[in-house]
Amino acid sequence: MDSVTFQHILVARDRIAGKIAATPVAASVTLSERLDVPVYLKLEHRQTTGSFKLRGASNAIAWLDAEDRKRGVVAASTGNHGRALSFAARLEGMRAVICMSRLVPANKVEEIRRLGAEIRIVGNSQDDAQVEVERLAAEEGLVMVPPFDHPAVIAGQGTLGLEIASAVADVETVLVPLSGGGLAAGIAAAVKGTRPHAKVIGISMQRGAAMKASLDAGRPVQVEEMPTLADSLGGGIGLDNRLTFSMCRDLLDDVVLLSEAEIAAGITHAYSQEREIVEGAGAVGIAALLAGKVRPRGPVVLVLSGRNIDMGLHRDIVCGKEELAA
Template structure:
């Protein structure tokens, strides 16, 4: 008889240790009032597009690489990524002075590929799904002896991403609701863990694209479910399955999950650009879209924070998505 062990949950001490590692490396992104975008309640955004690399991913990637010994890092690092993780790993590798190879989809945006290359990574393209990228990344690891830096399914990655939640509660003790995007689940797991351990009464809402309802399916099944390949605007949230480690944290700490249609994302992006002067990619805007569409009502007994996970979108893509959207 085979016994499946549940992943061990990340502790608050582990998240605080990650914050110490990131001190002076990652940007402590501010909380900005979103009253001009969501007038109901007291709503704030945490703009992770202001993070180094243009998204939250440096938090996890640098924390993971800091835990490697120098001999491991010297062999080089390899990362499968739809885009933002690749740039974070490339940046962390540059900071440590080690080589990085990133495996990105054939459909990767020009901005995300150029960002990884600008930061010194060697880019390979493989298929269109997370499975395709992971297979090729593992092949490169086997061939080169490098170290795989997982995009989300690892406790050290979860701890690093959780530093964003640590900052939210520290900067806004009156927070009573946090909305966080759901991709493979590292950010949502980390933020939910930090928030719930520091402020148990605060609700944490996961937000995922309706074309890729990974967490919704997993919660219904009681385990991560492979949903197959999908296409959509929120390219950073199209993993085919939520990770095992993140899902264990979701089950403990995420109160609810909602799904947002692609049509709502350009409207949210335009509102963020016009009213808050923030350039947000579709994946990052999904939390504000959930509020703007009325899928989630802001907390009535305190403050609400929407995590904007990133802003890596090139000018032609921004114009193409927002050109026909009404302005402020």
């Protein structure tokens, strides 16, 4: 498969119906007044496992045949994919092994452990964790379920785009957190499948934005993975990337990068003005608007992708106690 199509996403919607929540879309009064255009928040952080990742993980599990289900699944994760895959696997009585680097926050690791998955902490990057994934697949026969570069995962994430297009029929711009590209590619394929002229913009952090660096280079490249408030957006896209690089290249209208202070401002606004607790990756759409880095001319939807932030860190950020490097 060279790409994930609108039709694949429609099939995924039917396949995972009842296994995921169709999350609300809410108008933001404060942001709408500030930008003088309608601004809507796709509240995907209210998803069952606290992030959009459950869509792709559920679709990937449903895709497996009986023999693969007996073998169990393995994946590298910055936290949210591992939590989602562990949850989806537990529902089917399957073994799940999640490999993570030392940069993954402890609260995300503990939640994955609570869901019954086996945990491997390996190295200082998602690329290091992926080496362990490949070893386990080769030696123990586990089925790899990548966090983004997999057709069933992309199609599952794309169901979020169908919900956006249904809720805001005249949407002009969608701001999507961008990491490995599964969410951005899926949403872009879904939104443009119903509204071809809508713009889909990927939002990432300045610290180690692998997809942005790869798009600039015209090919997948490696970047140094660095600590960031948007920890869910960390990690590479894979030098042998099969799907998300080309889909993001072809479907995204722009990519915007944010400083740590701008991400913190997004988290703070979500809490103080919208009454929503979101992690750094989930706040990047808000942050991009507050920083003036995106200036939409019509209705805009921001994807609040996850809420799985350490609450001590969240408290420090909203109280202005978190020290941020430039």
